[in-house]
Amino acid sequence: MLTDEFDPLKGEMLCVMDEEGIVDRSLMPKLSNEMLIKAYRTMVLTRLADDKAVKLQRQGKLGAYPPSRGQEASQIGPAMALKEGDWLLWAFREMGGLLWKGIPLSTLYLFWMGNELGSVYPEGSNVTPSVVPVASQIPHAVGIAYASKLRKEKIVTLAYFGDGATSEGEFHEGLNFAGVFKTPNVFVCQNNQFAISTRRERQSASPTLAQKAVSYGFPGILVDGNDIFAMFAAAKEAVDRARKGKGPTLIESYTYRMGDHTTSDDWRKYRTKEEVETWQRKDPLSRFAKYLKAEGVLSDEGEIEKEMSKVIEEAVAAAEAVPAPTRKDVFEHTYAEMPPYLKWQMGPGGERQ
Amino acid sequence: MMMNMVQAINAALRMEMERDPSVVILGEDVGVDGGVFRLTEGLLDRFGADRVIDTPLAEAGISGVAIGMAMNGLRPIAEMQFMGFSYLALNQMINHAARMRNRTRGRITIPLVLRMPYGAGIKALEHHSESTEALYAQIPGLKVVVPSTPLEAKGLLTASIRDPDPVVFLEPTRSYRMLKEEVPDGEYLLPLGKARVVQEGDDITVLGWGAMMPLIQKAVDKVKASVEVIDLRTLSPMDIETVLDSVKRTGRAVVVHEAPRTCGLGAEIAARIYEGAILNMEAPVERVTAPDITIPLPKGEDHYYINERMIIEGMERTMNF
Numbered sequence: 001m002l003t004d005e006f007d008p009l010k011g012e013m014l015c016v017m018d019e020e021g022i023v024d025r026s027l028m029p030k031l032s033n034e035m036l037i038k039a040y041r042t043m044v045l046t047r048l049a050d051d052k053a054v055k056l057q058r059q060g061k062l063g064a065y066p067p068s069r070g071q072e073a074s075q076i077g078p079a080m081a082l083k084e085g086d087w088l089l090w091a092f093r094e095m096g097g098l099l100w101k102g103i104p105l106s107t108l109y110l111f112w113m114g115n116e117l118g119s120v121y122p123e124g125s126n127v128t129p130s131v132v133p134v135a136s137q138i139p140h141a142v143g144i145a146y147a148s149k150l151r152k153e154k155i156v157t158l159a160y161f162g163d164g165a166t167s168e169g170e171f172h173e174g175l176n177f178a179g180v181f182k183t184p185n186v187f188v189c190q191n192n193q194f195a196i197s198t199r200r201e202r203q204s205a206s207p208t209l210a211q212k213a214v215s216y217g218f219p220g221i222l223v224d225g226n227d228i229f230a231m232f233a234a235a236k237e238a239v240d241r242a243r244k245g246k247g248p249t250l251i252e253s254y255t256y257r258m259g260d261h262t263t264s265d266d267w268r269k270y271r272t273k274e275e276v277e278t279w280q281r282k283d284p285l286s287r288f289a290k291y292l293k294a295e296g297v298l299s300d301e302g303e304i305e306k307e308m309s310k311v312i313e314e315a316v317a318a319a320e321a322v323p324a325p326t327r328k329d330v331f332e333h334t335y336a337e338m339p340p341y342l343k344w345q346m347g348p349g350g351e352r353q
Numbered sequence: 354m355m356m357n358m359v360q361a362i363n364a365a366l367r368m369e370m371e372r373d374p375s376v377v378i379l380g381e382d383v384g385v386d387g388g389v390f391r392l393t394e395g396l397l398d399r400f401g402a403d404r405v406i407d408t409p410l411a412e413a414g415i416s417g418v419a420i421g422m423a424m425n426g427l428r429p430i431a432e433m434q435f436m437g438f439s440y441l442a443l444n445q446m447i448n449h450a451a452r453m454r455n456r457t458r459g460r461i462t463i464p465l466v467l468r469m470p471y472g473a474g475i476k477a478l479e480h481h482s483e484s485t486e487a488l489y490a491q492i493p494g495l496k497v498v499v500p501s502t503p504l505e506a507k508g509l510l511t512a513s514i515r516d517p518d519p520v521v522f523l524e525p526t527r528s529y530r531m532l533k534e535e536v537p538d539g540e541y542l543l544p545l546g547k548a549r550v551v552q553e554g555d556d557i558t559v560l561g562w563g564a565m566m567p568l569i570q571k572a573v574d575k576v577k578a579s580v581e582v583i584d585l586r587t588l589s590p591m592d593i594e595t596v597l598d599s600v601k602r603t604g605r606a607v608v609v610h611e612a613p614r615t616c617g618l619g620a621e622i623a624a625r626i627y628e629g630a631i632l633n634m635e636a637p638v639e640r641v642t643a644p645d646i647t648i649p650l651p652k653g654e655d656h657y658y659i660n661e662r663m664i665i666e667g668m669e670r671t672m673n674f
């Protein structure tokens with residue numbers, strides 16, 4: 001068990017692949033070439049689609065946007081461990097995981113353009129909409145997992161959240177419930193070192209966030225979040241454990257937010273260029289590419305980038321083609337049935353009430 | 354000096370911290386970052402990390418710790434990053450801040466200011482456009498204050514910091530950088546619980562607060578009637594005398610708020626007008642409010658937000674009743 005080998009209380013961190021793309025064979029998880037290429041393509045798509053979102057925001061076509069640059073492995077690795085039918089809950093900076101799960105990029109752009117239809121995912125995708133109030137999705141994940149368990153389904157529920165989220169009461173309450181009820185949950189805390197400007201050290205005096213699991217009575221593991229193999233391996237073990245009815249796991253993905261908190265933020269106010277450059281060397285995408293090339297799995301990165309750029313252009317066009325909500329659109333989903341006074345408020349006409 | 358509301362609030366915070374060493378600021382990103390709207394910019398450098406406190410991301414914690422500080426001799430100013438996240442602080446605010454004075458028959462009091470940006474009209478992400486002031490205004494023991502201009506913000510925030518009771522100070526996000534006006538460099542204090550008659554008139558009274566005031570002014574400037582405009586400023590305790598004095602003369606009233614209609618403060622104001630001046634009224638109190646729906650995301654926000662035309666129509670309905 002990786003969770004036994006890598007004890008967060010001792011500060012041990014699971015790392016499979018180093019910055020040069022060299023892997024530790026003893027820890028390397030089994031992945032088919034097909035899976036590797038799919039992962040790489042999703043990572044490239046995430047990187048480019050994320051950059052595009054920032055550009056669109058600068059052009060006034062998108063609202064405030066939280067970039068996930070640097071966190072692609074941390075998001076895609078865990079999602080790769082899920083099976084069809086498993087649930088995924090996100091906050092707002094997890095584009096990679098959503099793309100892996102098959103949420104259309106155009107839908108995500110539509111959401112960031114400020115249209116509720118951007119929260120309407122394909123039927124049966126088992127992905128919940130973006131949650132902005134930090135940490136509030138964590139108890140939902142426990143409830144979803146509880147329901148699966150009650151129905152004796154072999155379904156696992158994975159929730160992402162940030163390091164900042166671990167300070168909220170709902171993190172504690174959610175994980176505590178999960179421990180008590182042994183729900184089939186995987187909690188992925190993306191410790192990207194910041195909650196807006198607030199450093200990780202200010203969130204908790206615990207040396208690691210992974211060790212918080214110990215107090216809830218289930219395993220926690222600290223993982224190199226820029227290493228897609230480590231993230232996948234830890235998540236795979238956690239997903240399997242959950243599926244076997246052995247309860248939840250907390251994964252702390254140790255990563256770095258390369259961009260601003262959102263496009264309204266300016267990271268120069270609270271961190272140095274040198275610090276950012278240190279993390280640039282750990283870039284999850286180039287590390288993965290180095291490995292794939294050395295293994296002969298990947299030959300032409302440029303081709304994939306070109307292909308993905310086209311996917312992105314099409315997604316932007318599709319999102320831009322969706323008309324703005326009508327008055328009826330913003331009224332009619334308040335309740336299953338619209339009360340008479342609301343019909344009057346919506347208009348046109350009708351008796352004043 | 355000419356200041357926008359952000360600068361005026363910053364100036365009030367700075368001045369009160371200079372004046373009273375027991376004043377401390379705590380909240381998410383208020384220190385190093387100077388606040389996500391730059392409200393607390395420069396305060397960490399001036400007053401140090403013991404008095405300008407970057408906290409963990411925890412609204413229940415921030416409000417609860419601030420209450421503890423207030424119980425033990427400090428005057429905390431706690432920031433909620435947006436009103437939509439202040440609900441996590443409701444337990445502390447409603448169950449403790451609001452009640453401590455009564456619970457201890459005045460022995461323990463909570464001189465606390467809970468500041469937060471609020472309101473829509475800025476095309477923001479979900480939960481960043483809340484206007485749930487009525488939720489706070491219903492709680493006995495809490496004061497609720499909303500400035501509408503930079504000058505007002507300086508005077509009202511200074512008074513809120515010095516007030517012996519917990520004050521929920523709501524800053525209209527839309528107004529933060531909308532306008533600059535002359536704000537005195539020195540101390541500037543406005544009374545809490547006192548409305549401001551912005552403009553006198555005889556035919557109709559239009560009242561509102563916060564970001565509604567500039568919209569009201571624009572609408573009023575376009576109608577022929579002689580309009581009395583009132584900025585309520587303190588939503589709780591409400592200065593109903595000023596409102597009644599006015600409507601007794603005009604006999605007509607329009608209340609404008611960007612919160613939804615049902616159980617919005619417009620209902621409370623209308624009830625008080627009927628209780629105090631029913632025989633003077635020539636028309637029902639008109640409420641110009643947002644509809645009873647969830648605030649739409651940016652692409653649909655215009656279906657929700659108050660505009661000039663709605664205010665003008667409200668005035669016309671009242672005049673033509």
Ligand SMILES: Cc1ncc(C[n+]2csc(CCOP(=O)(O)OP(=O)(O)O)c2C)c(N)n1
Pocket residue numbers: 093132133134161162163164165166192194195196257261381410412434435438441
């Ligand atoms: C309850 C709550 N408080 C405050 C905010 C404002 N806010 C948005 S994101 C953020 C930081 C979140 O940090 P973290 O959980 O580490 O996730 P990250 O942004 O780093 O992905 C804050 C304070 C919020 N969305 N929800």
